[in-house]
Amino acid sequence: xxxxxxxxxxxxxxxxxxxxxxxxxxxxxxxxxxxxxxxxxxxxxxxxxxxxxxxxxxxxxxxxxxxxxxxxxxxxxxxxxxxxxxxxxxxxxxxxxxxxxxxxxxxxxxxxxxxxxxxxxxxxxxxxxxxxxxxxxxxxxxxxxxxxxxxxxxxx
Numbered sequence: 001x002x003x004x005x006x007x008x009x010x011x012x013x014x015x016x017x018x019x020x021x022x023x024x025x026x027x028x029x030x031x032x033x034x035x036x037x038x039x040x041x042x043x044x045x046x047x048x049x050x051x052x053x054x055x056x057x058x059x060x061x062x063x064x065x066x067x068x069x070x071x072x073x074x075x076x077x078x079x080x081x082x083x084x085x086x087x088x089x090x091x092x093x094x095x096x097x098x099x100x101x102x103x104x105x106x107x108x109x110x111x112x113x114x115x116x117x118x119x120x121x122x123x124x125x126x127x128x129x130x131x132x133x134x135x136x137x138x139x140x141x142x143x144x145x146x147x148x149x150x151x152x153x154x155x156x
Contacts, residue, residue, distance in 0.1 A: 013057025013097035014039050016108050024148060026155055037083060040095075044155045051091045051154050054084055054115075056134070061098035061109075063135075076111070077135040085122035085132045087115050093151055094118055096134065096144075111144040112151060 018028045021042050029041045043050040056078045065074040078096045092115040100106040118134060125132050 009057050009059050009099060009102065010055070012099060012102060013095070013108070014055045016097055016099075017053065017055050017095045017110060020110065020148065021151070024152060026151075036081075037087065042151065042155065049155045051093055051151055052089075053093050053095050053151075054087075055095045055097060056080065056084075057097040057099060059099050059102050061096070062100075073138050075135050075137045076141050077133055080118070080122070080132040080134055082132060084118070085125060086119055088119040089115050091154060093154075094134075110146060110148075111141055112147045113144045114150060117144075 014030065018030065018040055021028045021040070025045060026042045027045060027047070029043075031038055031041070037054060038052045039055040040053040041050060042053060058076075058078050061076040061078055062073055063075050063077050064071050066072055076096070076098060084094070094111075094113045094115060096111040096113060098109040098111075100108060113134075121134065121136070122132060
């Protein structure tokens with residue numbers, strides 16, 4: 001597959017998350033205007049509950065350490081903006097999508113993370129650094145891997 005630009009990667013991640021939420025039986029909407037804070041809105045089928053989701057997508061988020069037989073998966077890495085790193089709301093979630101090369105032979109991996117966790121993880125980085133990233137170690141991120149239940153619980 002040809003190398004994708006940033007916008008195509010972002011679009012693929014947003015549509016994949018919308019697809020998964022629709023599979024789970026939720027109503028999903030994408031804002032028409034380019035909203036800086038919300039990529040998707042999901043609600044229960046009857047509209048009584050709603051969550052907002054910011055999707056952050058990487059064409060390949062897994063990072064390794066070591067060489068040869070000592071090479072191992074170490075962490076995942078996703079860029080965040082300053083506003084994203086400081087948002088905290090129980091009905092606001094992040095969906096970090098690893099497209100794993102964006103080819104037809106792999107399924108994307110999605111990490112569902114509550115905004116409260118991201119704000120706590122980033123702490124005061126927003127005042128210290130120009131580039132903010134979510135880059136947890138593999139053992140830390142596993143609790144969020146494919147954890148669609150966090151959104152399911154918020155919508156039930």
